[in-house]
Amino acid sequence: MKKIVKHEIQAMILDAAFIIEIRELITEARNAVVKNVDYIQVHTCFEIGRRIVEHEQKGSSRAQYGKQLIIELSISLAAEFGTGFSERNLRNMRKFYLVYQERFKQIWQMPSAKLTRAQQGKILPTPLIQTDKMPCAFKLSWSQYIFLIGIKDEDVRSFYEIEAACNGWTLPELVRQFNSGLYERLALSRDKDGIRKLAKEGQAIAKPEDLLKEPYVLEFLGIDEKARYSESELESAIIDKLEDFLLELGKGFLFEARQKRFTFDEEHFFVDLVFYNRLLKCYVLIDLKIGKIKHQDIGQMQMYVNYFDRHVKTKEEGSTIGIILCRKNREAMVEITLPKDANIHAKEYRLYLPSKEELKHKLLAWTKDEDV
DSSP states (O other): OHHHHHHHHHHHHHHHHHHHHHHHHHHHHHHHHHHHHHHHHHHHHHHHHHHHHHHHHHSOOSHHHHHHHHHHHHHHHHHHHOGGGOHHHHHHHHHHHHHHHHHHHHHHHSGGGOOOHHHHTSOOOGGGTSOSSSOOSOOSOHHHHHHHTTOOOHHHHHHHHHHHHHHTOOHHHHHHHHHTTHHHHHHTTSOHHHHHHHHHHOSOOSSGGGGOOSSEEOGGGOOOTTSOOOHHHHHHHHHHTHHHHHHHHOTTEEEEEEEEEEEETTEEEEEEEEEEETTTTEEEEEEEEEEEOOHHHHHHHHHHHHHHHHHTSOTTSOOOEEEEEEEEOOHHHHHHHSOTTOOEEEEEEESSOOOHHHHHHHHHHHHHHHHO
16 A cells, blocks of 8 residues: 555656646747747848838939838838838838848858748748758847947947847846946957957957956946945945846856855954856955045955965866955056056946946047057
8 A cells, every 4th residue: 555655656746747847848939939039020120121222222212212112111011010010110120221231141141041032032031040050140139129220339239239149138138238338348448459359259258357347337226326325235235136236247257155254364354245257267256345445455355365266266266356346446556556467456336327428438548548
């Protein structure tokens, strides 16, 4: 009797595991369908935009002709397919093609895209959207591309497209990163070759300096710039918004601890925030300062980094990185205090979204100084 009961329990466990497996399969399939629907929509919009432009080129060269074409096309399509084909949306499709028309040439230049003229005259077939042999020409949603085509600078647009695709950003995340001047903030921590790579490759993490931004933007904490707050309150706000803070830090960051204690020479020390970067395979220590950085702050971080390098990290892991987040950096003092190869960096933070024009101006001035 006991054996029968035991057998029935095992069967129930197996059934539960089986159900979980099937559920996961269905969930993955549905997610894949949603993604493919996005891909199909984007490619369809691209093709509609191409047809509009090509039809305009065959007709009158006057701007009024193109305007009237879109009006009449919108009336015809909206009557059959609904509001998704308003004049505004059709203008976006036209602009989408004009901004990304080089992609069309790239698609047909791929070895696996050798189609007949009849096939090329049709909307891109579903198999061309994403296969093992042919990568997807567009990897974001239509709403994200509508936002991207509003970015005039081609290099900046390319950077945000790559980063959004690689990091799986939603539209609000993409907008937030753009509004925070992520491209400019990363560029200010790089040389000219590094800036060119940002546009072509996105944020590639190969060395500690690739993680850095200038400044870090913490507007999501909801702290008033003019309000009084302590370092512990700043730390608590970051922990409460840890997901947003990890997004701001960038790629590959994992949170390990706050107020990480270690004991040295019978005295206790506490590191504000400890992270691990899986791309560089190293610890990243963050110390928070609400005022100007001081000489002793640098010495304290140097001790923290030395301790982790000598007593915490393994031989296979990279050197520990120390970042002092402060309201006001003093670059000259930091430079003269630390050796050139030190893995310690002082970076300013902002509690509000910085002016993009100010960041662009600083970047332009910085690149001119490098040319001298």
